[in-house]
Amino acid sequence: MSTLLVRDLVAGYGGLDILHGVSIDVGPDEIVTIIGPNGAGKSTLLKSIFGLVPPRAGSVTFMGKDVTGERPNRLVHQGMCFVPQNRNVFPRLTVEENLQLGAYILNADLRERIARVYDLFPPLKEKRRQPAGTLSGGQQQMVAIGRALMLDPKLLLLDEPTAGLSPAFARLILEKVVEINAAGVPILMIEQNAKAALAMSHRAYILTMGRNRMEGPAAELLENPEVGRLFLGG
Ligand SMILES: Nc1ncnc2c1ncn2[C@@H]1O[C@H](COP(=O)(O)OP(=O)(O)O)[C@@H](O)[C@H]1O
Ligand SMILES: [Mg+2]
Numbered sequence: 001m002s003t004l005l006v007r008d009l010v011a012g013y014g015g016l017d018i019l020h021g022v023s024i025d026v027g028p029d030e031i032v033t034i035i036g037p038n039g040a041g042k043s044t045l046l047k048s049i050f051g052l053v054p055p056r057a058g059s060v061t062f063m064g065k066d067v068t069g070e071r072p073n074r075l076v077h078q079g080m081c082f083v084p085q086n087r088n089v090f091p092r093l094t095v096e097e098n099l100q101l102g103a104y105i106l107n108a109d110l111r112e113r114i115a116r117v118y119d120l121f122p123p124l125k126e127k128r129r130q131p132a133g134t135l136s137g138g139q140q141q142m143v144a145i146g147r148a149l150m151l152d153p154k155l156l157l158l159d160e161p162t163a164g165l166s167p168a169f170a171r172l173i174l175e176k177v178v179e180i181n182a183a184g185v186p187i188l189m190i191e192q193n194a195k196a197a198l199a200m201s202h203r204a205y206i207l208t209m210g211r212n213r214m215e216g217p218a219a220e221l222l223e224n225p226e227v228g229r230l231f232l233g234g
Contacts, residue, residue: 001064003028003155003186004049009058011048018044020210021058024188026155027202031177031187033218035194035231036207042190043085045207046157049188050082051075063154077105079154085163085190087144091133095124095143098132102147110150117146120176138169142176149180156180158189174200194232198222206231 004026012018018041026032034042047053049060051072060068062080072082089098099114118125121142127135132143141161148156161177162170170193178200181187191197198204201218206227214227221227 001028002026002061003030003063004188005059005061006045006049007059007061009045009048009060010056011044011053012056013053017056018210019048022207022210022212023058024205024212024215026186026188028186029181029184030202031181031189031200033194033197033201033204034188034190034207035192035197035204036213037231040207041210042207043159044210046082046159046188046190050080050157052082073105076151079151080157081148081151081153081155082157083144083148083159083161085159087140089132089140089143089147092131094129095132095135096128098143099124099146099150102150106151113150113152117149120149120179121146136169138165138173141165141169141173145173145176145180149185153185156185156187158187158191160190160192162191162193171196195222198232 002025006022006024008021008023009019010017010021022045036042044053048055051070054069059066062078067075099117100110103110103113123139124142124146132140161173174196177187198218198221204218204221205212206214
């Protein structure tokens with residue numbers, strides 16, 4: 001069974017459709033990456049899956065259940081977590097308070113989960129009593145991802161997790177995404193750093209102008225000369 005199955009999704013803003021019938025799958029063990037030019041509708045797709053932009057047609061099935069248009073808080077309860085591009089850490093709260101807030105809906109012992117996040121991102125442990133706003137961009141991204149992990153997600157949606165980061169931090173974050181996936185979390189990710197993203201993904205979709213343009217095993221897309229020329233900058 002697919003973890004996520006999106007079929008013929010149509011969504012947009014006001015009178016305008018941005019997605020014109022997009023279909024994607026994420027399997028239970030996969031990292032799936034969406035690439036495509038600016039304005040293609042990638043963020044709109046994730047927002048529409050996560051109930052932030054209401055679908056106008058099509059369907060979203062999550063772990064066998066139809067969740068089309070379901071509200072974000074209900075999806076979070078079912079294990080779908082979304083880290084938006086703007087990260088949304090609470091700058092005045094400490095790192096640890098940010099992590100605790102990630103799991104405020106759970107009636108669980110958070111200490112073990114916090115320890116797991118610190119194992120994955122050791123710099124956060126060192127800075128756990130500092131306001132999150134004082135951290136570097138890369139470390140704030142760790143907080144944002146860590147907060148999602150506090151919920152023990154069954155699917156993680158990441159919108160450009162390396163945006164605005166130095167090359168070293170971008171590489172580190174992508175390595176951590178691989179580690180999170182290896183621990184059993186399926187991942188659907190948008191990434192501008194297309195070559196690096198394809199190199200670490202199982203499959204990928206190329207989206208242009210709100211439609212599926214190409215898809216396949218990431219390794220094949222990486223070697224495809226047309227993909228290279230049009231989407232990988234050479
Ligand atoms: N809140 C919004 N209101 C109106 N138009 C929007 C909104 N958000 C995005 N758009 C438009 O939708 C199109 C797709 O945007 P987006 O999904 O952010 O693309 P991508 O993530 O692929 O760069 C763009 O033309 C953008 O201007
Ligand atoms: Mg975007």
